[in-house]
Amino acid sequence: QQPVQSPQAVILREGEDAVINCSSSKALYSVHWYRQKHGEAPVFLMILLKGGEQKGHDKISASFNEKKQQSSLYLTASQLSYSGTYFCGLQGAQKLVFGQGTRLTINP
Amino acid sequence: SAVISQKPSRDICQRGTSLTIQCQVDSQVTMMFWYRQQPGQSLTLIATANQGSEATYESGFVIDKFPISRPNLTFSTLTVSNLSPEDSSIYLCSVGGADSPLHFGNGTRLTVT
Numbered sequence: 180q181q182p183v184q185s186p187q188a189v190i191l192r193e194g195e196d197a198v199i200n201c202s203s204s205k206a207l208y209s210v211h212w213y214r215q216k217h218g219e220a221p222v223f224l225m226i227l228l229k230g231g232e233q234k235g236h237d238k239i240s241a242s243f244n245e246k247k248q249q250s251s252l253y254l255t256a257s258q259l260s261y262s263g264t265y266f267c268g269l270q271g272a273q274k275l276v277f278g279q280g281t282r283l284t285i286n287p
Numbered sequence: 288s289a290v291i292s293q294k295p296s297r298d299i300c301q302r303g304t305s306l307t308i309q310c311q312v313d314s315q316v317t318m319m320f321w322y323r324q325q326p327g328q329s330l331t332l333i334a335t336a337n338q339g340s341e342a343t344y345e346s347g348f349v350i351d352k353f354p355i356s357r358p359n360l361t362f363s364t365l366t367v368s369n370l371s372p373e374d375s376s377i378y379l380c381s382v383g384g385a386d387s388p389l390h391f392g393n394g395t396r397l398t399v400t
Contacts, residue, residue: 181329189325209386220379221330223388265331273318274345275384277330 180205182269184278191257191285199252199281201267210243210250211268211275214261221266224252257285289314289382293392300399302369307366308395310380315360319329320384321353324377336363370399384393 182203189197201210209228213221225234230245238255254261262285268275288312300306310319310348323335333353334344342355356364367374375398 206321211384211389213389220391221389223390228386229391270385273385274332274335275389276319278317278333279329 181276182267183276184265184267184281186281187279188282189282189284193259193285193287194256195259197254197283199254199265199283200249200269201251201269202249202270203269204248205242205249205269205271207243207250207269209270210241211270212241212252213268213277214263214264215266215280216263226267254267254283257283259271259285259287261285288388289316289390291380291382291390291392293380295395295396296393297396298398300397301398302331302370302372304370305321305366305368307364307377308375308380310363310365310392312361312382316382317360318382318384319357319363320381320389321355321365322379322381322391324379326376330379333365355373367397370397372399375399 185200210223216220227243233242241252243250264280264282266280267278292311303344319336322330324330326374332345333348334355335340336342336355338357338360377394379391381389381391
């Protein structure tokens with residue numbers, strides 16, 4: 180079953196923060212996050228493998244709340260290079276099912 | 288991480304014809320995944336290609352329309368048959384997943400006229 184992402188689109192000014200949520204009606208075992216720029220293939224950002232886990236690099240981090248069946252991606256002090264569409268992916272039965280995506284636009 | 292070469296990068300095909308997409312990985316992998324991304328949409332898994340066995344298709348995708356070959360552990364092909372304009376999409380092969388990152392080829396942009 181496809182995870183639900185919110186919001187569907189965000190427009191920010193450079194330096195602002197954003198949060199993208201990913202939720203599922205089924206129990207979550209692991210959550211992947213990817214970013215896709217226009218005309219390019221998706222690029223892996225991070226995986227969270229267990230409840231309570233938090234990860235981050237640079238100014239992008241994520242959390243995984245297995246009880247709430249939800250993961251969130253945090254982008255702080257956004258840069259122009261953060262623009263793109265972000266997808267969460269839920270792992271199940273040896274395959275990854277992606278959310279519908281969140282389009283992030285960063286303006287100067 | 289795996290390096291994936293996918294070709295063609297794009298093609299324009301006529302209705303009723305077929306297109307075969309090739310995917311080459313620089314290391315041996317057990318499973319390869321084929322995704323479709325329709326314009327402005329998310330990625331939808333078409334099938335999982337396993338070496339030495341039939342591909343496993345997702346609901347809504349059938350072998351007659353999307354035959355897949357997996358002759359060895361580094362190569363796979365996806366054919367999109369009997370093309371219609373609704374098949375216009377980006378097709379991506381990928382490897383990895385589960386507890387490791389999923390890596391994608393650069394995709395094949397198919398336009399059906």
